[in-house]
Amino acid sequence: MDLLFPSLVNSFVQAISYGLYIATFSHCLRWLLYDNESWKGRNKLNWPMLTISILVFLLGTAGLGTSFRMTLALHQSDDLLYNTFNTVNSALEYTTFQIVDAVLIYRCWVVYNYSWRVICLPGLFWIAGVILSSYDIYLYSVALNTYDPEAIDKLALLTLHIWNGFFACNIAVNIYATCTIIYRILRVMRISTANTSGWRLSQTCRIVAESGALYTFSTIVNLIATVLLAQDDRFNYFQSAADPLNFSMAGIAFNLILIRVGQQRAARNPVPDSAPSSDANISAIRFRHESTKATESQNPSTLHSKAEC
Template sequence: MAPLSITAAHLWGLFIQSLCFGVYLVTVGFTIPPLLRTGNRFRRFGELNLVMLIGALALCIFITFDMVLSFYHSLLAFVSATGPDAATRVYTDISSWINLVNVLFETVVGDLMLIYRCWVVYNRSWLSVSPSIILWLGCLACGIRVIFLAGTLHVPALVNSEKTYPYHSAFWGISVAVNIVTTSLLVWRLWTIDREASQYRTSQSVRHESLLRHVMRIILESGMIYTASAIATFITVVAKSTASYPITALVSGI
């Protein structure tokens, strides 16, 4: 099979990102209101979880902005640009500000929110989440390095160019590790609490048991979905495949 061209990769990416963005908007409708309301009233300022609210709004802004940029990028490539191979020229301008603002920001913020939830579940113990924080800092450093190198390259290149390749692949590899470690810590903590509380349960407390296990299942399933997509991105980046563009578009909508 012939390798995916850069123009086809971006068009597939725009298509996949559009589908995921629609699904994401639906989930926002379920996740944002509980952060703002309790019962039949809006939460008072002191009742707001500002970290989760700001993080959720930041992700919403980043993902929406990335969707708009992807569409604008396609307009530049196929409508505004002229000359031979105009679309390829636009898409390989790696130092363009459009190419610099991408899913790396969303990934860093999303990973940080996952670590925050783990920190809260572990009763705000910094020691418990220290492995995740160290990995996240490494991921952040690699992301900043990728953006810096891409912004100063000023030659036609793909995102997996020789200069950015080591840091780009390391970014996704570390992000996968952050999600596996942090999700495992969350599930382990909830499972331990559920096991310790089981000896005090009566027939009337079965509902509480099912709720806790339901939470564990949601965390595990969502973690597996995102981690699987991040692993797929890591594989395509390491393989220097243009398939990393549509796969990355999938990650941005999860």
């Protein structure tokens, strides 16, 4: 099947979704770098989240560039160059997905008061994803040095099956981590009598649910497209549109959490962030163990802030 037109679809969709991502990224930087109600630089930056945000931006930008270069290589009938950039593009996508999933698992770990038991299952899925993605990149590299058309077709089909396994692990991590975080928040809401605390927790729950649903839904669509493509080449256009959309949605969902948390912080604490605040943020909420007395849990101070999301 001619790959030029599916590649054009891929580049077109990725360019549009990248534009949406850039809009969220620039807004995200505003809340990471500046005070709540002004353009004055923040005295204390959240370096981990800022670094990850920039890293995801660089990966997404490189992914867009390689997508365009793949299309150009097909137009020039340079199969070797196309396969080379396809390998690089796949590595960029895998890395982005793994970073975003790792941050989500970290949030789950912090919310459950650094309980390793809670993140064992998503951690195993994440490790499985690393193994599958590494093996897939290895197969791409093998295909670059393979000149037998039949062997290349077998490798291509095998990589599609590996994609399916990776996406299944990705979906499992997202559903598990998102649901466990929401469950923890809802449990605290039931024993919280403070109106401000209840409102804050409900907003936090909404942020996690919206972002998790956005990312998970795009991954499910991509998984369906990849499964269909393995059965019939006619679904190549569908997969070519679903894949770049999923790639960008990983970064968009990540940025949306940071944006919404920044807006929530400004709404409840309009003073400059140089002033100390005891409020908790989503990426570093630590709930007391369930054995904590109800009287302690009713106080918003039972949510300890370690670092902003």
